[in-house]
Amino acid sequence: MSALLEIDKLSLEFRTRSGIVRALENVSLQLPEGGSLGLVGESGSGKSVLSFAVLGIQDAAATITGGTIRFAGTDLLADGGSAMKTMRGRELAMIFQNPRVALNPIRQVGRQIEDVLLRHTALRGAAARARAIECLADVRIPDPERRYSAYPFELSGGMCQRVMIAIALACKPRLLIADEPTTGLDVTTQAAIMRLIRDLGREKGMATLLITHDLGLARDFCDKLAVMHAGHIVEVGPTETLFRTPAHPYTAQLVRATPVGQERLENLASIPGNLPDLRRGDLPPCRFSERCELRSPACATPLPNLVVSPGHLVGCHHPQARSSP
Amino acid sequence: MSQLLEAIDLVKRFPVRSKGRKKLLHAVDGLNFHIDAGETVGLVGESGCGKSTLVRLLTRTLDSTSGHVRFRGQGIGLIAARAMADHPLRREIQMVFQDPTDSLNPRYTARQTIAEAVHLLTDTRGWAAIDSAVEVAAAQVGLPPELLDRYPHQLSGGQKARVGIARAIVVKPRLLVLDEPTAALDVSVQAVILQLLDRLKREMAMSFLFVSHDLNVVRLLCDRVMVMYLGQIVESGPAREVFARPLHPYTRALIASLPGGHGNDADLLVGGDPQSPIDPDAHRCRLFGRCPRGAERCQTQAPPLREISRGRSAACHFVAPTEREVFIDAALTVHKLHLPPARRAALTTEFDRVADMARQVQSVRLPDDTAPAPQFRP
Ligand SMILES: Nc1ncnc2c1ncn2[C@@H]1O[C@H](COP(=O)(O)OP(=O)(O)OP(=O)(O)O)[C@@H](O)[C@H]1O
Ligand SMILES: Nc1ncnc2c1ncn2[C@@H]1O[C@H](COP(=O)(O)OP(=O)(O)OP(=O)(O)O)[C@@H](O)[C@H]1O
Ligand code: SF4
Ligand SMILES: [Mg+2]
Numbered sequence: 001m002s003a004l005l006e007i008d009k010l011s012l013e014f015r016t017r018s019g020i021v022r023a024l025e026n027v028s029l030q031l032p033e034g035g036s037l038g039l040v041g042e043s044g045s046g047k048s049v050l051s052f053a054v055l056g057i058q059d060a061a062a063t064i065t066g067g068t069i070r071f072a073g074t075d076l077l078a079d080g081g082s083a084m085k086t087m088r089g090r091e092l093a094m095i096f097q098n099p100r101v102a103l104n105p106i107r108q109v110g111r112q113i114e115d116v117l118l119r120h121t122a123l124r125g126a127a128a129r130a131r132a133i134e135c136l137a138d139v140r141i142p143d144p145e146r147r148y149s150a151y152p153f154e155l156s157g158g159m160c161q162r163v164m165i166a167i168a169l170a171c172k173p174r175l176l177i178a179d180e181p182t183t184g185l186d187v188t189t190q191a192a193i194m195r196l197i198r199d200l201g202r203e204k205g206m207a208t209l210l211i212t213h214d215l216g217l218a219r220d221f222c223d224k225l226a227v228m229h230a231g232h233i234v235e236v237g238p239t240e241t242l243f244r245t246p247a248h249p250y251t252a253q254l255v256r257a258t259p260v261g262q263e264r265l266e267n268l269a270s271i272p273g274n275l276p277d278l279r280r281g282d283l284p285p286c287r288f289s290e291r292c293e294l295r296s297p298a299c300a301t302p303l304p305n306l307v308v309s310p311g312h313l314v315g316c317h318h319p320q321a322r323s324s325p
Numbered sequence: 326m327s328q329l330l331e332a333i334d335l336v337k338r339f340p341v342r343s344k345g346r347k348k349l350l351h352a353v354d355g356l357n358f359h360i361d362a363g364e365t366v367g368l369v370g371e372s373g374c375g376k377s378t379l380v381r382l383l384t385r386t387l388d389s390t391s392g393h394v395r396f397r398g399q400g401i402g403l404i405a406a407r408a409m410a411d412h413p414l415r416r417e418i419q420m421v422f423q424d425p426t427d428s429l430n431p432r433y434t435a436r437q438t439i440a441e442a443v444h445l446l447t448d449t450r451g452w453a454a455i456d457s458a459v460e461v462a463a464a465q466v467g468l469p470p471e472l473l474d475r476y477p478h479q480l481s482g483g484q485k486a487r488v489g490i491a492r493a494i495v496v497k498p499r500l501l502v503l504d505e506p507t508a509a510l511d512v513s514v515q516a517v518i519l520q521l522l523d524r525l526k527r528e529m530a531m532s533f534l535f536v537s538h539d540l541n542v543v544r545l546l547c548d549r550v551m552v553m554y555l556g557q558i559v560e561s562g563p564a565r566e567v568f569a570r571p572l573h574p575y576t577r578a579l580i581a582s583l584p585g586g587h588g589n590d591a592d593l594l595v596g597g598d599p600q601s602p603i604d605p606d607a608h609r610c611r612l613f614g615r616c617p618r619g620a621e622r623c624q625t626q627a628p629p630l631r632e633i634s635r636g637r638s639a640a641c642h643f644v645a646p647t648e649r650e651v652f653i654d655a656a657l658t659v660h661k662l663h664l665p666p667a668r669r670a671a672l673t674t675e676f677d678r679v680a681d682m683a684r685q686v687q688s689v690r691l692p693d694d695t696a697p698a699p700q701f702r703p
């Protein structure tokens with residue numbers, strides 16, 4: 001299988017008044033046509049920054065200092081990202097983490113879906129309107145005909161989120177980047193939306209990059225997982241393998257911190273320590289080392305990229321469990 | 326415990342246009358409830374059922390259509406949303422918004438955002454003192470100090486959410502209203518925040534209204550839970566009891582649909598669209614059409630919220646009456662009296678009081694219980 005999305009050794013920095021934030025370093029990922037990859041990691045680890053980079057919509061203060069992003073064989077970073085602009089919205093779509101900000105506050109939501117359809121499909125007039133209403137119904141918005149003419153402020157938080165999803169799915173893109181698509185939705189709606197995304201994936205061969213802090217959701221939905229910590233991908237592998245036999249100590253802690261019917265508040269585990277300050281000049285090669293129980297002097301040397309088993313990679317000097325044979 | 330906040334017949338209707346005609350969307354439809362000092366109340370319900378609208382009514386950022394809100398006995402429902410900014414009560418009720426990006430000023434750094442709240446709403450004066458208050462709050466919510474000088478667009482989703490929480494707790498309000506505060510947080514940070522809230526509750530007797538879709542979190546954190554469906558409360562009671570033994574079909578469906586839950590599939594909502602919140606039929610149960618138990622009666626008679634047992638209420642025809650209800654019914658029938666449902670609530674309280682007295686009386690040892698049996702000398 002050739003990869004639809006191929007990120008190779010991507011590094012990205014932000015200039016800020018108080019120094020340079022090294023937000024991504026040597027990030028590599030592959031996502032095949034129709035595949036689903038979960039990107040997990042604690043808040044601030046660089047998940048959104050990475051997905052913005054794929055879409056070429058990062059902050060003016062951001063600079064890509066190395067690496068490549070290829071989509072269906074095209075280099076997205078070439079010519080100042082011109083290839084990206086033509087594909088964005090049609091072949092590549094994104095569901096943003098902050099739905100209200102991503103929607104135009106002074107345009108009816110139905111029209112915003114129609115705008116996308118007019119731009120990227122042959123649908124016009126009444127047909128476009130009918131399709132827009134269908135898109136609203138697909139994401140389980142009750143009373144879609146009336147909601148067509150609602151403004152974002154008239155909708156609840158969860159409905160705005162679903163409108164956002166409807167816009168992203170309207171053109172049946174080849175790659176969907178979904179940044180926390182269902183946070184703040186109740187379980188039933190959440191399940192319906194994930195089913196919709198999965199069905200589109202199966203029917204149209206749409207690939208999905210799912211960014212989430214809900215490991216349970218990632219486990220249900222994704223074939224593969226990539227674990228991010230402080231701008232590094234520390235482990236990639238088949239979902240079940242990562243859950244059963246996490247090789248990186250950070251993945252292991254993340255899995256352990258997931259509450260499953262915990263009985264008491266005190267039993268909720270948090271991961272000790274914070275992400276390191278990404279402006280520091282002396283960031284160690286392993287950005288997890290200052291929080292790691294397994295640290296040894298070897299951890300101050302450049303990180304290996306170990307293959308634990310085919311398709312299961314880890315960047316750590318002391319990988320934990322080996323995959324069982 | 327004393328009542329901190331009370332809502333009485335609270336209503337919010339939004340004028341909307343539907344098929345060219347003006348209609349009313351009943352977002353919050355006659356709510357009655359209270360929050361005690363030091364109590365954590367969870368509010369759960371489907372997306373769009375009116376949770377954020379209720380929150381905005383209570384924090385006075387939206388004017389109600391009718392009804393009352395009392396805070397520490399004082400009516401605050403009539404303070405216009407616009408005047409609330411300068412009102413002395415603003416300090417006592419703080420709010421964490423559903424979308425942190427929406428509520429943070431893009432021109433303020435995290436430090437400035439939190440410091441502004443300290444400056445405007447507390448008695449702390451002097452830059453050094455304000456700054457140390459800011460840093461304490463940031464540390465409490467797990468926000469690393471080096472992020473304090475960043476603007477919102479330079480922060481990740483979860484980092485912004487923590488700025489919003491820090492800004493609210495730094496003021497030390499009596500009531501903290503949180504609308505989906507943990508949605509943007511990963512499990513590790515979430516654990517930090519939940520443990521912090523729990524500590525604030527115990528150490529400062531802070532009260533919370535906690536809106537969340539995450540039933541697990543509500544179960545862990547909240548003393549009491551209220552379940553909302555299409556603008557109305559359909560069930561309320563102690564959180565542990567409600568989750569262990571849900572009474573209302575909607576609550577049962579929520580619990581049955583939890584991933585990895587041990588719910589019963591027969592409890593799941595049946596297909597069919599939810600009813601429209603626009604000009605709903607006042608004589609029909611709002612859940613009808615999706616309710617696995619729905620029957621003839623549910624179409625013609627809207628079930629009132631009844632107190633089923635002490636502290637537990639539900640609004641469904643099929644929640645079996647308790648002995649207490651049967652007793653009250655019998656008393657009313659014998660005396661040929663009729664009472665509207667709202668008035669019956671007073672009787673249940675009275676019934677419980679009598680039961681309490683009976684229990685006390687029972688435990689009092691009467692002199693002849695203990696006195697040795699009279700001895701007869703032959
Ligand atoms: N414009 C910017 N300038 C400086 N730093 C930034 C900027 N944008 C993001 N960052 C930093 O980059 C890091 C990664 O941010 P990102 O938004 O990708 O996190 P995330 O993994 O999506 O987290 P979350 O789960 O909280 O959304 C964070 O530490 C953030 O503070
Ligand atoms: N300004 C407004 N004008 C018209 N309708 C509105 C307005 N604000 C809210 N509504 C409607 O009121 C209902 C309740 O919305 P609310 O935001 O309270 O829902 P919610 O329970 O918070 O949902 P979520 O979990 O998705 O945030 C929705 O049907 C919404 O469309
Ligand atoms: S490289 Fe060393 S410090 Fe880093 S995670 Fe592995 S064992 Fe821990
Ligand atoms: Mg993010």
Ligand SMILES: [Mg+2]
Binds near residue numbers: 156157376377
């Ligand atoms: Mg809401």
